[in-house]
Every structure is written in structure tokens, then in C-alpha cells.
Amino acid sequence: MSYAQFKDLVKEAVDEFRKIPKTATVRVVSHLDCDGICAVSLMIKALMEDHRVYALSIIQQLNLEVLHELAKEEHEYVIFTDLGSGVVDQIARVLVHKKVFVFDHHELASPAAYPNIVHVNPHRVGINGSKEISGAGVTYMFVKEYNPKLEPLAYLAIIGALGDIQDSEGFLPLNQEILKLAEIHGTMEVRKGLRFFGVHTRPIHKALEYCNDPFIPGVTGSESAAIQFLQDLNIPPKQGKEWRTFSDLTEDERKRLALHIIMRRHKEKLPDDVFGDIYVLPQETTYPQFKDAKEFSTVLNACGRLQKASVGIGACLNDPVFKKKAVTALLQYRREIVDALKWYRENQNTFIRGERYLIINAESNVLPTMIGTMASILAKSGELPEYTYILSMARSANKSTKVSLRIACMQAPEHVDLHGLIMRIVSRVGGESGGHANAAGAIIPTEFEQKFIEQAKAVLSQAALEEQIS
Ligand SMILES: [Mn+2]
Structure with a gap:
């Protein structure tokens, strides 16, 4: 891995960015989570300092549908923050007539370089971006190189990293470097204290x-x-x-x-x-x-x-x-959590229970954006048998269903790979999956819900069985 190479990627992006005419409207797309919000805020700050005009969207998942919508727009320049790397091959194809910038830290769909994409991601130079630096951090590295006046905004990159839980075993070098800058500028201080929320x-x-x-x-x-x-x-x-x-x-x-x-x-x-x-x-x-x-x-x-x-x-x-x-x-969010848990308590009889799994289809009774939080709270509540898989589902407006998978326990055991499991289920039904070993999710067409539940029963009971044997 090479930090110098990563900085070269950043410098190259700055050079390319300077070529965008100041009169062009820049299209900005970012991820709908804490990190994505911090990342895009940094980008907006840089655009505002330049008096550039931009059009903004914040989305939960970048997929072909979104890319085709973007392709239809007149904007010639598109910037993705905290997303894009996972579909960089599709971006290259669908947005072939646009100049695209990707500032991301998620895993790469492909290591290839594409002529229409300026792709800044530490994974490209062998640095594990998923742990080392957030999407906001990658965007920050670019923004401060582009406009050194914005260097004090380092604290936003750290908030993004905290949102992506990159501090669980202490920050790694790139986040540390950013934190140092925040401390130097007095925008963040590190204190020792009782670590609770x-x-x-x-x-x-x-x-x-x-x-x-x-x-x-x-x-x-x-x-x-x-x-x-x-x-x-x-x-x-x-x-x-x-x-x-x-x-x-x-x-x-x-x-x-x-x-x-x-x-x-x-x-x-x-x-x-x-x-x-x-x-x-x-x-x-x-x-x-x-x-x-x-x-x-x-x-x-x-x-x-x-x-x-x-x-x-x-x-x-x-x-x-x-x-x-x-x-x-x-x-309001805390109230939504209370409502979701209340719904859970009052609708126990509608759930599907297996040997070591619980499938909750909330349909339209819980917000799709709350279904993962609800499952996480249940997983930590201690009220379900240890190592029960919790699969929760809720419908979005656009005929799709959001799915979350968690496992009931205080500390997840090493062998659990929730992302692998949900990928297995999705591959049998259709849809998109994402996440990591301890928390995973998927988006499937609502019409496939029943099929999905049937496959989930098969995959989860098999996983429970395999763990017993091993
Ligand atoms: Mn992120």
C-alpha cells in the first residue's frame, strides 16, 4: 500500500477538477448516511467558495436506475461522494458522455481505470478504505488540496468516520492524519473520558x-x-x-x-x-x-x-x-424508534419464527429507513435467544422492499457473516445487497417478498445448522 500514491490520486483529481468551467452546473450525488452527509457538505463548501452552481441528490443506493436518470440530465459534470466505487463499471458505461468524479472509500467493483471517471478511492492503491478513512475523509483530502482555506473542516471528516464506526479499534493512519489537522486548527479536541453515549x-x-x-x-x-x-x-x-x-x-x-x-x-x-x-x-x-x-x-x-x-x-x-x-x-427519530418497537410488541403473532431465526415483515407499518435500527435494537435487547438471526423487512414507496439482517448477541462471534448470508438469499430471488459481517441489508422488488421469505427460511435454517456442526 502507498499513502504517497493515494495523495497522487487526490492531486490528479484536483487538476482535473480545475478544468471544469466555473459556469457549468455541477451534479452532486451522495449517500444518505452520516458519512455521506459529511462528505457532501465538504464538497458543497468547496463549490460555494468557488461560486459554482450545483444540483444535489442524496440517495440510499446508487444503482442502474439512478444512473440512467442521471444520464438523461443535461449536466456534463457529475460528482459522487461516499458512493460510486461499487458500481464504477456501470458508471463508466451509462455515464459515458459525462465527466465523472468519484470520491469514495467502499470496495471497488473493478480496479480498472476508465477514461470518463476520476476515481479517488484508497482501495485503488491497496489501502483498506473501508477501515482507514471515510467517504467524508476522502472528500476532505480532495477539498483541502483544492482549496487550502478549507483545511479546518477536518472535523467533518472525523464525524463521517465516527458515523461509519471507524474508531472501534482506534483510528488508522489516514483518519489519524485528518484528526491531527482538526486538532491543529482547533476544530476538534480529543479528551479522555467515560466512553458512553x-x-x-x-x-x-x-x-x-x-x-x-x-x-x-x-x-x-x-x-x-x-x-x-x-x-x-x-x-x-x-x-x-x-x-x-x-x-x-x-x-x-x-x-x-x-x-x-x-x-x-x-x-x-x-x-x-x-x-x-x-x-x-x-x-x-x-x-x-x-x-x-x-x-x-x-x-x-x-x-x-x-x-x-x-x-x-x-x-x-x-x-x-x-x-x-x-x-x-x-x-422525531427517537419517537419513530419507539413507534417501531411498539409495533413490534403488538404484532408478534404475524412474525415467522424458526429454529434460530425470526422474520418480521412490517410491510408499510414501519419506515423502511427504521427497519434496520429496529432489528439492531432487538439484537442487543437480550430478549431473543442468543444467536437468533433477525430478518426485518419494510416497504418503500417505489415498489421495493428494504431488508435488514442482524444477529441477536452482545458481541458477534467471528464466524458470522451476515453480508454473505443476505447475498445468498438475494442471489436466489433478485435484488441488491450490501453491508458487512455484523449488519447487512438488501433492497428487493416488493412483488418478490414471499419468494424472498421462503429462500430466507432455507438459507437461515441451513446456516444455523452448519454452525451447530462446526
Ligand atoms: Mn461511508
């Missing part, structure tokens, strides 16, 4: 209840146990009528809490693995949700899942009105 925003007992990494034995997964735990430590969960967050605690209370979390974890491999790097935006003064980079990434994911990507982009561009809307979106 919702430090500024979640009631402390809720943060403890949902804390599964680090896992707190006897507390994680139970609201009443979390409240009891706090009361035993003499930490009042409420101040007057308001629930307290971790950031409301006194220094003394924080220390006590940390100590007792470690004590609870005395049987775990690394009991004190509760401290870690916290990424803070020191200049942020608007809403607490944007102060912590991880929470910022959750806000952006919420905007994406509620089809309000533009609100997320506005928040990334630091627009106070959009920031307020983004916080509202987060609250």
Missing part, C-alpha cells in the same frame, strides 16, 4: 441502560437496574423535575460512577476499558448535541433516516436554523 444529551440512567460497549453487568439492558445503580451510588438521577445527563454530574459523582462501573466489570477481560477517546468540538456553542462528535454523527444519521438529509447538511455547514431543525429531527 449520550454524555450531553441522554438522561444518565438511559445512557447506562443502553451502554453495551462498555458492557456493565447487571445494569446494561435494564432501566430499573440503572436507576437502582445510581441510587446505590448516591447519585440522584434527577435535578428537580429534569433528568440529569452525564455532563450534569459533579466531578465527584463522575469519579464514583467510573469506579463502580469498573468494579461491576471485574469479571470482564478489560474491566477498566470504560475510558476512551472522546471527540469534542470546542467551538460549538449552539446545542449540546453538536458538542460531542459521536452525538453529532447520530443527529446526521437521524436526518438521513427521516429523509431530511438537507437539514443535516445545513447543520454541517453551521447554519443555526438547520441546527435547530436537526435537533428536532433527532427527537
Whole structure:
């Protein structure tokens, strides 16, 4: 692998980009998740600085249908951020008459170079982009080379990386390099702290209840146990009528809490693995949700899942009105989760249950963008037998059905490959699949739902059987 080669790719893209006439309308397409929103915000910033005109779409999946739509448009220049590499061969063919830029970190459909595509992706030079750098990071490397004034925006690339969970074993060199730049410009600070989610925003007992990494034995997964735990430590969960967050605690209370979390974890491999790097935006003064980079990434994911990507982009561009809307979106997203779980509890009799699988077809009762979140929460809830496959489905507007596959467990075992399984099912029915070993999904034509369910039963029960034997 070669970092120098990666930078050459970036430089080449800058040279090509400068050839775009400033009067041309640039077509921009990005991915509908936190990383995609951060990536496109960086690109928009660069275009705005240039006073260029652009047309924007945020999509869940780039496929032939979208490419054919783009082919029909008059725009001569197309930019893809956080997507494109997986279909680069199709882009070359369908958008053959356009000049295309791809800034991505997903795996390549093909290593080939195409004359109409400027393709910046670390995989092209042997760097594992899926782990090393986000789509926002790749876009950032380009943007800062193109316009050095934008170098301080490094923090957006880190929020994108956090959204894609690239920090789980610490950042790798390219993300580290970007983080360093954010620190130099004072747009991000790394602090050591209790690694749990919702430090500024979640009631402390809720943060403890949902804390599964680090896992707190006897507390994680139970609201009443979390409240009891706090009361035993003499930490009042409420101040007057308001629930307290971790950031409301006194220094003394924080220390006590940390100590007792470690004590609870005395049987775990690394009991004190509760401290870690916290990424803070020191200049942020608007809403607490944007102060912590991880929470910022959750806000952006919420905007994406509620089809309000533009609100997320506005928040990334630091627009106070959009920031307020983004916080509202987060609250709405939490309500959607509650609704989805409520639907799940009330419709148990409609589910298909097998030896070690559960198939939930929500049809139009749950938003297609929420079905994966619902399955993830069930997977971590502890209420299903360990290693049960959870396949959830919900319909989109365009006669397609979104499918998510998860496995019930606190820590997924090594041999599980959910992406492989869903690919097997999809290959028998038709549709598109994506994802990785611990979380995978697919989009299938709604008319194939029944066929898909039949094949899923066969594949999942076989997988369960194979695991028993091995
Ligand atoms: Mn990404």
C-alpha cells in the first residue's frame, strides 16, 4: 500500500477538477448516511467558495436506475461522494458522455481505470478504505488540496468516520492524519473520558441502560437496574423535575460512577476499558448535541433516516436554523424508534419464527429507513435467544422492499457473516445487497417478498445448522 500514491490520486483529481468551467452546473450525488452527509457538505463548501452552481441528490443506493436518470440530465459534470466505487463499471458505461468524479472509500467493483471517471478511492492503491478513512475523509483530502482555506473542516471528516464506526479499534493512519489537522486548527479536541453515549444529551440512567460497549453487568439492558445503580451510588438521577445527563454530574459523582462501573466489570477481560477517546468540538456553542462528535454523527444519521438529509447538511455547514431543525429531527427519530418497537410488541403473532431465526415483515407499518435500527435494537435487547438471526423487512414507496439482517448477541462471534448470508438469499430471488459481517441489508422488488421469505427460511435454517456442526 502507498499513502504517497493515494495523495497522487487526490492531486490528479484536483487538476482535473480545475478544468471544469466555473459556469457549468455541477451534479452532486451522495449517500444518505452520516458519512455521506459529511462528505457532501465538504464538497458543497468547496463549490460555494468557488461560486459554482450545483444540483444535489442524496440517495440510499446508487444503482442502474439512478444512473440512467442521471444520464438523461443535461449536466456534463457529475460528482459522487461516499458512493460510486461499487458500481464504477456501470458508471463508466451509462455515464459515458459525462465527466465523472468519484470520491469514495467502499470496495471497488473493478480496479480498472476508465477514461470518463476520476476515481479517488484508497482501495485503488491497496489501502483498506473501508477501515482507514471515510467517504467524508476522502472528500476532505480532495477539498483541502483544492482549496487550502478549507483545511479546518477536518472535523467533518472525523464525524463521517465516527458515523461509519471507524474508531472501534482506534483510528488508522489516514483518519489519524485528518484528526491531527482538526486538532491543529482547533476544530476538534480529543479528551479522555467515560466512553458512553449520550454524555450531553441522554438522561444518565438511559445512557447506562443502553451502554453495551462498555458492557456493565447487571445494569446494561435494564432501566430499573440503572436507576437502582445510581441510587446505590448516591447519585440522584434527577435535578428537580429534569433528568440529569452525564455532563450534569459533579466531578465527584463522575469519579464514583467510573469506579463502580469498573468494579461491576471485574469479571470482564478489560474491566477498566470504560475510558476512551472522546471527540469534542470546542467551538460549538449552539446545542449540546453538536458538542460531542459521536452525538453529532447520530443527529446526521437521524436526518438521513427521516429523509431530511438537507437539514443535516445545513447543520454541517453551521447554519443555526438547520441546527435547530436537526435537533428536532433527532427527537422525531427517537419517537419513530419507539413507534417501531411498539409495533413490534403488538404484532408478534404475524412474525415467522424458526429454529434460530425470526422474520418480521412490517410491510408499510414501519419506515423502511427504521427497519434496520429496529432489528439492531432487538439484537442487543437480550430478549431473543442468543444467536437468533433477525430478518426485518419494510416497504418503500417505489415498489421495493428494504431488508435488514442482524444477529441477536452482545458481541458477534467471528464466524458470522451476515453480508454473505443476505447475498445468498438475494442471489436466489433478485435484488441488491450490501453491508458487512455484523449488519447487512438488501433492497428487493416488493412483488418478490414471499419468494424472498421462503429462500430466507432455507438459507437461515441451513446456516444455523452448519454452525451447530462446526
Ligand atoms: Mn461511508
